[in-house]
Amino acid sequence: MPWKYFHANTTQPQGMxxxxxxxxWRQFLPRKTVDGAEDERYWKDLHQLAxxxxxxVQRGQSFRVQFDAQGHSxxxxAVNAAIHLxxxxxxxxxxxxxxxxxxxAIAYELQLGPVLxxxxxxxxxxxxxxxxxxxxxRLQDAQLDKTRQDSPATEEEGDLGDYIQLGPVGTAFLPSRLPRVLLIDEIDKSDLNLPNDLLNLFEEGEFEIPELVRRKRQRGADSTDLTVEVRTADPDMTAPVTNGRVKCCEFPIVIMTSNGERDFPPAFYRRCLRVKMPxxxxESLLPIVRSHFATADPTGWTEAETNLTAIIGDFLDKNHRSDRATDQLLNAIYLxxxxxxxxxxxxxxxxxLLFRRLSEAD
Known part of the structure; x- marks a missing residue:
């Protein structure tokens, strides 16, 4: 079968x-360990949220990439290589x-739920x-409800999950038959140690929640598995965590963006695929503009489209390397x-006013 899953074809999303x-060397939890019925409900809820x-949805639909004369990008x-590897x-x-x-665009075309x-x-x-x-x-609630001390241990463990919420990264690594899309935006703004902190997670695909691990140990090594429902980064959704450990089945599709403001350690680069947006x-701006204004008023849009070439020429410099953002062009065309x-x-x-360069001082 074709090796490409992502085609940058957001007009007809095929889904994964x-x-x-x-x-x-990149295998994690076996797919057979994921409960099929539970996973189906999970994805049904995610599709509704998305x-x-x-x-x-509009951001995914309006995304366009530049293809060369042979139709390559x-x-x-890079996206398909990241999915395979x-x-x-x-x-x-x-x-x-x-x-x-x-x-x-990846989440929309492959129908992988909301972007984390x-x-x-x-x-x-x-x-x-x-x-x-x-x-x-949890302490405040315990003080208000003095009867909790008479509750059985299983109820207390269930209550513990009410005070634990997975963040966007933790939610992305929940075991599932399909990968989630995780966006780590502007990683070059991070503390110097953050890229190194990510290395073990990217390599092992798992992490633990000490509060739940501690509870499991308190019950003894011979006890049954301890499963607690915790909240996730997806609104009004929960997920089971067993013995305090979260391990992915399918490694998430992780997109890390950088404005090139700093370099990263070689060990970090080794674990990533790298690509630069052109x-x-x-030629590349015309389809982007048209996709954003597909529902514009026909009368105003027909008149404006005749001036698009001139506006885009003003937006770009002579060498087409302007330090301006596409948003600035869209703002002008909207007006x-x-x-x-x-x-x-x-x-x-x-x-x-609208086309001021991003590097230009006030």
Missing amino acids: TQPPEPPP AQDVRS DIVD RRPLLVTGLPGSGKTSLAY TWPITARANLVDALYRYDAIA SPTP MTRNDSPTEAEMKRLQD
């Missing part, structure tokens, strides 16, 4: 029904070049992205396609 076989997120090849994909490129939208997003800041740490345990809330050209659009003279002044 069965992932490819993993390399021998369909309700109109903005994410480095972006499409079970490796994270580090995507670099100019701001606004579509790095983040790539994750939404972890926006990186200088204070971001891996533990919070894996799970959070609200010990204070700089925009007039032009309104029924109460600015006059030509006003539009020229607005372009000076």
